[in-house]
Amino acid sequence: MNVVWFRTDLRIEDNLALEAARQRGEVIALYIATPDQWQTHNDAPIKLDFWRRNLLELEKALSRLKIPLVCAQAPDYPGSIEIICSALSVWQADSLHLNAEYPLNEVRRDHQVLSAARELGVEAVIHHDQILIEPGSVLNNSGEPFKVFTPFSKKCRVMLQLPDRAEKLGPNSSLGVPEAIKGQKPLEELGWPAPESRWTDLWPAGEKAAREKLKHFCSQPVAGYKQNRDFPALPGTSTLSPWLTSGVISIRDCWREATLSHSGEGPETWKNELLWREFYKHIIFHYPHVNMNKAFRQELDSLPWRYDENDFKAWCEGKTGIPIVDAAMRQLKETGWMHNRLRMITAMFLSKNLLLDWRWGEKWFMEHLVDGDFSANNGGWQWSASTGTDAAPYFRIFNPITQSQRFDAQGDFIRYFVPELSELDEKSIHDPGMLKPAEYPLPIVDLKMSRQRALAAFKNNKF
Template identity: 45%
Template sequence: MSGVYWIRRDLRTHDNPALSAAVAQGVNTAVFISTPQQWQQHNLAPIKADFIARHLLLLSQQLAVMGIELVHLHAQAFDDQNTVLTKFCQQRGYSQIYANSEPELDEINRDERLGQSGLSLNIFHCDTIIPPGNVLNKQGEMFKVFTPFKNAWLQRLRQTGVAYQALPDIEPARTIETASQCVKFDYPLVDSTAWPLADVVMAQVFPRFIQTKLERYGAQRDIPSIKGTSGLSPYLAIGAISPRWLALQLIQQVPEILEDQQHLAFSWLNELIWRDFYKHLLFHYPSLIKGDSFQPKYQGAKWIGSEQDFNAWCQAKTGYPLVDAAMRQLLQTGWMHNRLRMVVASFLTKHLLVDWRLGEQFFMSHLIDGDFSANNGGWQWAASTGCDAQPYFRIFNPITQSQKFDPNGKFIRKYVPELANIPDKHIHFPHEYIAQQGIDVGYCLPIVEHKQARLRALAFYKAY
């Protein structure tokens, strides 16, 4: 058959409409195009690159059982993808390309150009539970507040159900051999094997989460010392697990979930809705991909934070234990607890008045679950520049956040071990205790004073 399946952000065989359509047409070739120059420009974290490589190898093995060959093509720059793919298709005599959509502006423009090259590009959607453009207000526009979006999203899902797509049954004539070299990247890699592969997560980890943690998720998700979250964000970010599959599993387990927002399990579904919300925003407001503030009044904001303060934040040397512990978790593991992402983002943008875009880029360059729409949405929420963001006068106090969510300092002690022997009462801001005791534990002094920083932030935002 004269066609090829183009793997992009969909490293899975389940709920993959482009793959299903390709298989139905007898396609037996899949391609993945690596673009290391573009990855560098877009701050792809080395641990995420390794995570992609591992899942690409897994996918090549799964496709091989289906009689589909996976070919790794190399294109240094983003704009080279079409040239490389067109040349490959010409060499093989392929005219049809099957691919799942990518929501970013450059990717949309790339696909339009490819469609003008003489090749037939068949695009499908599978990155959100409800496709962008299908949850609108009465004026036919995108919601600018999350709660009415959520309510409309739930109503639509009640009407349509989850559009999960199973792979057609096929019996390949033969299982082809796979070659591990097909997934070797010319890009820095950091070991990601602390995270199991998606097939293990789907078979073991997620069912265990549903059975043992789901109803406690709302109560435990904000406690960083407890493994109370699902840990699925890295798999969603690279498309190794379908969000529609997750929604379907949840609804089957808790059939009333779409009707009952008070159900203990709803807070987890709410996270999937937030994910859709940010991806729908990107679809309707493509300028976000260019670094624009969602609220125009902040577009020209002159952020006055110093490079020295930004570097201290990056290096986990702010003198606020919860902030530093969170940043060390990121630097050491490539992941950060969601509550702490809000705390450290608020600290950078409000306490230090550093441009949120610098924090956004730093996160992307380190996170195994870096996803542009969610990362951008989260940073603009914290900086009060985004859609349905926290009001500018809401400034997280890192000391009280620590007292509330890490009351015994268990998380702090894990990542800031120099404070291991500080009493619980003092560990959230230990400097006065350390001075009174006349000891030197090797922990840095605070780079700002909370009350003064808060007043400075209020004055800064009021100016806009």
């Protein structure tokens, strides 16, 4: 018997661990929920519910291959290792297959699982399914990992071929009922948060939904990606991030589909974004300190961050008095997702204009994002706070009002998420001043003064 342990790879198509197990013979699929760990990692209820709904779809897809999905619950990662060992013994497994996850806790957990499995005499194999190129193999001429995106992406493009698709194999001989294991529970009883019905419409589960989205995006919108991707009121980006983060679609399928779309600059620009995703996964792998709440540029950990609860609350609630920031923060709360341009604007506003510790913002995003992903979120926050891998210097500070005028020129996005400003014209909506309605706040910070404050903080930092 061959066991596949599913985590953030909730699909059957082009799944390297699943295909490797199927090549060896009969397969049992295993999923272990770890609610205490979810809490420690600040996983958002909307994301956990997305996992639950995708697991239900995965169970159906696996049953068509006559592969049973066994679910179990442990409080945390150490508990999940005990469950794996129980499953391998009870099922007399020959092999265990898992797709690598790259944050440090997950890497440590998987090392322990692999050695525990091998001690039991089980062949244990880890597959690099989440990324295009295995970490450790994209290095500069001195054999070092890259610290900056552009040379990393150039090297990747030289190394990357059109990726192969995992082979399609036949089903198990019969859908048996595997013997019960430690911690086993029905899928619906794994400690999920209470679901909200609107989440299902916003983020439909399953591989079919993900593939249709990818096909649609690569059939036409990708051609205009370069021109449209920065405008939050336009459907200019793929919105595939929740499915990619949960592994409901494979990164190789995305790369392949974009390459085969042959529609000019758009797909190449989109593939560059897929490489940003890749880059941040390589960063957390090569630089473990970023997994420990530390700045990538550790000398910047001594910056005099502010810890003002009132300013933070106004930012979280979308009540800063800066319309584009407020619209973006409300989009996050209402939908579990935020446009990339707005993630940069809101993150820079928090870390530069408010000079609040970027880790507060990073945590808030994780607690609310349906696509919350440690590497992309940490990378995006550190890029915005200038503590990370950004090649540009710290004095790049977006002015949120200028950004708003440029990327939401008509104010359509603001009007949608901040309805109290909907009567304002396209000029005043970005910076209403005295034209603001009574219920909308005045700006909580002066943009000019706060920019100077941030510049001084970076300049005077004793490093």
